[in-house]
Amino acid sequence: MARALRPSFEIGSVRVRAGRAQSLALPITRLVTGADVDLPIRVVHGREEGPTVWVDAAIHGDEAVGVEVVRQVLAALDPKTLRGTLIAVPIVNVLGFMNGSRYLPDRRDLNRSFPGAPRGSLAGRIAHLFMTQVVDQCEVGIDLHTGSDRRTNLPQIRADLEDARTRELAAAFAAPVMLHAKVRDGSLRHAAREHGATVLLYEAGEAWRMDAWAVEAGVLGVRRVLAALGMTEPVAEDPPAASEVSWRSGWVRARGTGMLHLEAGLGQRVEEGQRLGGLFDSFGKRVRLVHANRAGVVIGRTEAPLVTSGDAVVHIAEVEA
Incomplete structure (x- = not known):
């Protein structure tokens, strides 16, 4: 039947x-x-x-x-x-x-x-x-x-x-x-x-x-x-790494105005106080450094070349041990 x-x-x-x-x-x-x-x-x-x-x-x-x-x-x-x-x-x-x-x-x-x-x-x-x-x-x-x-x-x-x-x-x-x-x-x-x-x-x-x-x-x-969900067969791949779990995140904000040169990349682990980049004036003089405000993983960053004081520049997620 x-x-x-x-x-x-x-x-x-x-x-x-x-x-x-x-x-x-x-x-x-x-x-x-x-x-x-x-x-x-x-x-x-x-x-x-x-x-x-x-x-x-x-x-x-x-x-x-x-x-x-x-x-x-x-x-x-x-x-x-x-x-x-x-x-x-x-x-x-x-x-x-x-x-x-x-x-x-x-x-x-x-x-x-x-x-x-x-x-x-x-x-x-x-x-x-x-x-x-x-x-x-x-x-x-x-x-x-x-x-x-x-x-x-x-x-x-x-x-x-x-x-x-x-x-x-x-x-x-x-x-x-x-x-x-x-x-x-x-x-x-x-x-x-x-x-x-x-x-x-x-x-x-x-x-x-x-x-x-x-x-x-x-x-x-x-x-x-x-x-x-049981809708399809499992993906044919090597088992992926388990996700990092974060309950809290925050943006590092520029403390000055200038051309931004970031050294921190997406997925990078950083420590509180670690240097993430710097701000420079139009003549190349460094006017301010950018430091991590917490330990964690970089999950976001600005791609803007020019930032103003207070702009969000690096997003850091605190992750579980």
Whole structure:
């Protein structure tokens, strides 16, 4: 007797049959030219039962790394062997992405606009659409980001490590560092958690760059999480190193103004008081040194050549022994 197929997966006005993958577009708004702006989505609906998971990128429109991560993850998935369902949203902030802007045209930060409202601002409407059509159908989500404002980040997972399930999935991702991070009001992570979802936030690379090392770590991490959830077979690789665990981090700030020459690289272990670089005037005279304000691992740094007193220059995460 033939085994009954899973029910079709409904999203928007589309029904995706089990064992199929299908792309669709959910209407967002219309431009003054009359062209429609849609939210691009691809659903991979496996033949066998399993979790429903979403992965998204480019909530901030200048963050390109996650878009490539989603592309590569989708390329390796077969709906005929997938257990469960994956909803992939490669570009959430479509208008910002088209302009290379972190924000929406009205200067709102989409990641401060969740859960949104159907008759709110443009940001609120996009957030509401994403929550009702994607998040509310899922139990786990992976939100992909990069550094902002000419900063670059070491591959890292930011999540609520006090929650056992979240920490388990963060460990499965196996980024170099997993950082306990409080949720911010209005963020996707906060709104999704309020709706009962477990959310991992991946940070890696620099805005508007296609950093290959950040893409590779993201692709492997997402695949490991899908395997840990039983949706796919384990990734064929040597066992990754366990993530460093951090419960606290902070930025070193410039104590002067000048051209910045950093000596500290991403992933480097530093001691409190260690020299990280220096500030120089336009004639090459050193005006100030930069020192670590704590011991830990460098998980972020500015790429700006000129800094002003008070600017954040190096992000250090204190890690467990």
